[in-house]
Amino acid sequence: MPPAHSNTAARAFLWAGLPLIAVLAALSLFVGVSSLSPAALWAEGMSGRSAQILFAARLPRTLALMLAGAGMAMAGLVMQILVRNRFVEPSTVGTTEAAGLGILLVMLFVPDLPVFARMLVAAVFGLAGTALFLAVLRAVPLRSTLMVPLIGILLSGVIGAVSTFIAYRYDFLQSLTAWMQGDFSIILRGRYEMLWLALAMLVALYFAADRFTVAGLGKELATSLGLNHRAVVWLGLGLVALISAAVVATVGNIPFLGLVVPNIVSLMVGDNTRRSLPLVVMGGAGMVLACDIVGRVVIRPYEIPIGTTMGVIGSAVFLFLLLRGRNRVA
Template sequence: MTARVTAAASDWTRPKYGAVFRAGLALAVLGVLAAASVLVGATGIGWSSILSDADAREVLMVSRMPRTAALVLAGASSAIMGAIVQRLVRNRFVEPSTMGTVDCAGFGLLMGLLFLPDAAPMARLALAAAGAWIGTAMFLLLLRAVDLRSPLMPPLLGIAFGGIVGSATSFIAYRYDLMQSLFAWMTADFSVVLQGRYELLYIAAGATALGWLAADRFTVLGLGDDMARGLGLNPALVLAIGISITASVTGVIVVTVGFIPFLGLVVPNIVARWRGDNLRRSLPLVACMGASATLACDLFGRLIFHPYEIPIGVTMGVLGAVVFLWLLLSRQAR
């Protein structure tokens, strides 16, 4: 009997079964966090009250379900964009918030607030996406103009570039008394998510799905331009597709809920330690872990000072900074 148990346990250590076990565990954690997100809030509701109380059902459908859906969509999309960008740039320490993409999206959004104050959400989305696309392209051009001997150079360059754009954005917003509006747009906060105010995130989900379909091309491009050409790819075209997908998703998330810092940096790095650099294999787990991390940080922000809330941009920023330092120190040690 003991030998059978030992043999069964050893089977789960094999790569095939280990992958299935990790996938099942990740989905189970995501399901538990999603259920907790639906039930936790300033107004507590339970499964029994949902069945018997009309007001509880209204809270569920108007507030809790949309918020949970927004958290899952934004978290999964942000994490996948981080993984794609890291393959395009060939650097583990970049993501949209450390390469100026988010700051440029904010600049495009500010231009919309200045010149098109009554614009529809889709127009604001287009301006934010256009700003993100231009900013990402400028960052890639800057990378070609500097010496990249250190792997820390791209994120440092991106942070400096984003800081310049962000400072200019803040200065313009201050001059035109738009600081409060800009802060509200750029700070990741899901407390304002209600039914009818998050559906743009489905556009981000569609663009993210396109990124998953092109995952093999991004993986090959990460091996170098010469390798990509040798395998029949056009590196410039694949790069343009990756930039367009990243800019679209970033613009949608900034306009809808505000971009979540560090999420696209830490989750792909953690998953890459388990699954390697093949995006086709790793992106489902990246999406699941990104959504779970977003749900967990949002729940923490809701519970620590209940019934008040801390924006997820604060909780994820603190957690992401700690994990980022751990990644840097562990890489240096190796």
């Protein structure tokens, strides 16, 4: 797709998507077990029960959904640029599993550690898990692009097995399963603010977008163009680790989101990071909002965790992309 057409398409999708995001956010505010409506808010005023539900639970949950979705989609975009493979994202290369292992160890051995310190520990473990994945990629001969996600899934399985063994050994398995499920029902005012970190990471990525685009061309070409490729890679890995840690520490794992959204955006507008970034952020927020609303409605008054709904949708899209990639290789 020519650049001019790509820019036009990006603007068109952006302006079409913003009203949809606004509608989904409004639905998220008024869908749930507790009865809440604009009429009730108007009748009861800002000191009534409806206003308390809105500001203590519904608004924080909606903001958390949008921030987590935008952050994980952005992290997936960065991972795909750095690895130069469209089939990777934090939950398929061991990043979120390693972050979860870090949080598990903190909860077992330093349970009184502040929430922000837990996130930093999770970020260090997530960064280590991502670095391990990249080291394995360098050591294994890759005859197909499909080998990259397969290696990542195997590594994620190994790290997940280590977490499961430790949790089983210390009778913490049920808590680990519930923690990593991905659930926004626990979000209240005062329990989601770490996710604003995703907004800071978005600003950093926007200013470094052109550098990431050049880094995606490969180490040799990027270096020949005067880019410090190693610095950009470590910046990207740090960004992915911090976002993944903040999301895992707050709501748990949201699988496949960082895989699905960047691929859909790439099919629409191409691979330029600066052009695709707003659409990736908007798409991530919109998909998480939609999946959460579905989970709240399908078996109401109970909820389906977003890890389940996103896992079903994301795995189906992931399989489609794998088969599409195989057909292109063939």
